Amino acid sequence: MEIKSNKINGANAEIEATILRDEVDANIEKIAKELAKTASVQGFRKGKVPVAVVKKQYGEKLVEDAEAEALREVLSKGLDELGISNDSLIGEPTISKFDKSDDKIEVAVKVAMRPQIDLGDIKSLVPDFTKPEVTDEEVDARIKEIAEGQAPLVDIKRNRKMKEGDVAVIDFEGFIDGEAFEGGKGENFELTLGSGQFIPGFEEQLIGVKRDEEVTLPVSFPENYGAEALAGKAAEFKVKVNQIKVKDEVVVDDELAKKLLQGDEEASLEKLKAEVKKAIEQEKLAKLYNEELKPKLLETLVEKIDFDLPEFVVEQEIDMAVNKKASQMSEDEIKELRENPEKLKELRETFRDDAIQSVKATFIIDALAQDMGVKVEEQEVMQTIYYEAMQMGQDPQKAYDQYKDAGYLPAIQMSMVEDRVLSTLLNEKIEA
Structure with missing residues (x-):
């Protein structure tokens, strides 16, 4: 041999x-x-x-x-x-x-082979940035918003014209070409004017209407409306205003703080302001991280850290891109690719640069995770999927099983590792 x-x-x-x-x-x-x-x-x-x-x-x-x-x-x-x-x-x-x-x-x-990656001085590649500041006005505005959210609804005493922000308690019924349609009727429905809960034009036409008035509102369903039978159709809604409600006024003081900071015996308005300021800081920082700094940092890491890539991994990434593209193509286009190897080769090459960048990023994040001791256990992946499913009103276990059966769990886990690695590097930059 x-x-x-x-x-x-x-x-x-x-x-x-x-x-x-x-x-x-x-x-x-x-x-x-x-x-x-x-x-x-x-x-x-x-x-x-x-x-x-x-x-x-x-x-x-x-x-x-x-x-x-x-x-x-x-x-x-x-x-x-x-x-x-x-x-x-x-x-x-x-x-x-x-x-x-x-x-x-x-x-x-x-x-x-698994590539050998010399990470070098990673900290020097992390971009400089300024931690977002939060003004007293922003804190006061947020507390006012929270207070209004806690405020109960009360009937207005005088029968005035409705304005944006009022809650109209209405009976309504919708008609198309004079015929009532299914799902277009409701009684004592509480609608906040300006919320965008109803189709365009409905809420706007209620502004200026008083209690006990009956009006007919001409509207058009959007072309992309969820119910196909109604999409793009002109309609009329007969509406009767039964009540007009507004948010009761809530005083922003220590008592409100005690209500919002339940379980804290030392709750006070100043402490509430400190907690709200901290929350807004985290929101701003998360927005800055996700929309600007993380993409910029990952792009820099891919650009500055050089190493050899396993050819077959790049080819697999190209395969996935081609398959995704093929799913959007017509039968004639797919047939042409099957019959013309050169055309298929040209198509594959259009994805090569992106595939290389993606594979590089994956190996770099993996190397950094090992170097930094960053791990995401399967239990954490499950909890994340459960939480997001509950937020969307879905069955958590069913959502998890669907991701698992589709083979998406490793990708979700890797995404969480990437997020944690980049966040850690950025957090260390703040502390430095």
Whole structure:
């Protein structure tokens, strides 16, 4: 067996070999002898089956197993020559050449290794930024907003015209071409004017209407309305205003603070302001991180940290991009790609740069996570999915099972690791 090993770069290697026919035959003989000890062949006692009979019975399968054994030997010897351990391999070796002739087999096997990444001085790559400030006016406005949210609704005493922000308690019924339609009727419905809860034009036309008045409101359902039978249709709503409610006034004082900071025996307005200020700071910081700093930091890391990438991982990323693109293509377009290899190749190349950036980012985040000791356990992934599902009114367990069955959990976990790594680097910049 002749073996020639070539380390292409820090993440890819190729092993070429010539497997002689005699070596394959020797493997066939060895496998057949082992199989003869356990094979069940009619007319022979178990363990007493002649090797010649085994060869005849299992013919092509023996050849395949013998060739596979020779390939394993090629891989093992090639990795030894290259000084590559099995632990450092990524994915399965790829057979790029397998040419059989009467007396030999010419093979080439490509292998990929986990890249060695020199992270260097990561902190120098983290962008400078200023922690967002929160003004007293913002704190007061937020507390007022919270107070108004806590305030009960009360009927107005005098019958004035309604304005934006009022809560109209209404009976309504909708008609299209004079016919009432399903789902278009309600009684004593509380509608906050200006909330955008109803279709465009409905709430605006109630402004200026008084209690006990009955009005007819002409409106049009949006073209993209959820109910297909109503989308784009002109309609009229007959509306009667039963009550007009407003938020009762709430005094912003220590008593409100005690109500909002339940369980805190030292609750006060000043303490409430401090807590609200801290919350607004976190909101602003999260917005700054997510919309500006994290994308910028990841882009810088990918640009500045250079290392070799496993070819097959990049190709897999391109495969996913092509498949996603194909799902949006017509049958004729897909047929053209199948019949024109050059066109498919051109399409694949359009995704290569993005694929390289994405794969680089994944390896960098993985290396940083290991270096920083950042982990996200499966339980945390489950809790995140549960929380988001509950926020959207979905069944948490069903949502989790759907993600799991679709194979999305590793991607979600990796996304959470990335978020934690980048947040940690940015937080350290603040503390420094």
